[in-house]
Amino acid sequence: MVLITPTIQQDETSPHGGLLHVSFPEDTDCRPFSIPLRPDEAVLKKWKSLNDLSMFGVFTVDGYICQAVDASSRTSSSPEVQLNVPSNTLSAYFGRPVHLVYKGSTPRACIPSTNFPELDATAVYQDLYPLLFLSEESMLEIEKELRPRVGTQGIDERWKTEKVTVERFRPNLVLKGAGPFAEDGWEEITIGSDSAAPRILVVGKCTRCLLPNVSPETGEKDKAVPFKVIMKFRMGADPNYKSKACVGSWGVPKQDGVVTVGDVISVKKVLTK
Known part of the structure; x- marks a missing residue:
């Protein structure tokens, strides 16, 4: 597909x-x-x-x-x-x-999450929640974990140099500057610097299936990457899904606004537990 x-x-x-x-x-x-x-x-x-x-x-x-x-x-x-x-x-x-x-x-209700058990939000078509964001630093961290594992767990030699592209994880917002998996600890952010900057609730971490193993360029499925890698160091990032690996975070906008390339993200609230 x-x-x-x-x-x-x-x-x-x-x-x-x-x-x-x-x-x-x-x-x-x-x-x-x-x-x-x-x-x-x-x-x-x-x-x-x-x-x-x-x-x-x-x-x-x-x-x-x-x-x-x-x-x-x-x-x-x-x-x-x-x-x-x-x-x-x-x-x-x-x-x-x-x-x-x-x-x-017709909108549908978004399911409650670990961070927001009383979540009151809707989506129209999106997978679970309207937004999925992931940082470039998180992707580099996945590659850092990948390289030493080449030749083990069925990880092919080509992964010594081949990049794991962010497109495999299908975010609609790609971030840069906060460090690897900084998004894990956010609860509320705004995007943009003016008074109309949209406010976004970070409702939870995205648990991952095998789909990122499929190359978006060729349609070919890798037998190990990135799933076996993220299972080694990202499993249990969400305490309610201890057997799942999490990469990226889901977001729900609480107000309308325009988001453009280069906008600054401001973290308004962080998780306290």
Whole structure:
């Protein structure tokens, strides 16, 4: 799946702000397609709605089955619809029935965390919480722990020099300057220096599965890295999940705001236990 390439083609002069273009590896027979970037109510009314979608077997969410449009008619107020192209193309690629779904507007509750057992927050689509941040120093620490283990535990020799990229851990905010795993001890932060800087609760640490072992560039799964490494020195970082390794921290914004590259993070509260 990581070999599928989504590209945002932003165009504020177009009816829906542009297109989301989806392309596939050249060695497949799957043709690329495009969908409206920000479909309005008129578009969504034409798409089949679903109210019983399941995320992880835990959350029930709503959504719409996406329909493609002719990319050459992006400036038209009613671009030509290409029915069932996303569903048919993705089903052919995966070899099983698949739909591309646009998440509906109904929020869902975020689950309470170790740090916030009474958490009152919602998310729309995100995995567990809206934000996941990780520092560059934390990534360097993982590599520091990795190098001496090369040749053991099934860790291949290529890891003597190959980098463990931050993309493997899928954060949407990458930090720098606080030191490795400094985020473990934060409870509340702001991002930006003005009075409107968004306030973010650091609700907990992100427990990790085997997915970071899959290269986001090639789609190939490594048999050991980084999972076996982080299990050696990050297991039990969350006392409620002592058998899990934690890398990165989850965040929940408590107010709206704009975040830009280079913004300064201010730590407002730290954990006291």
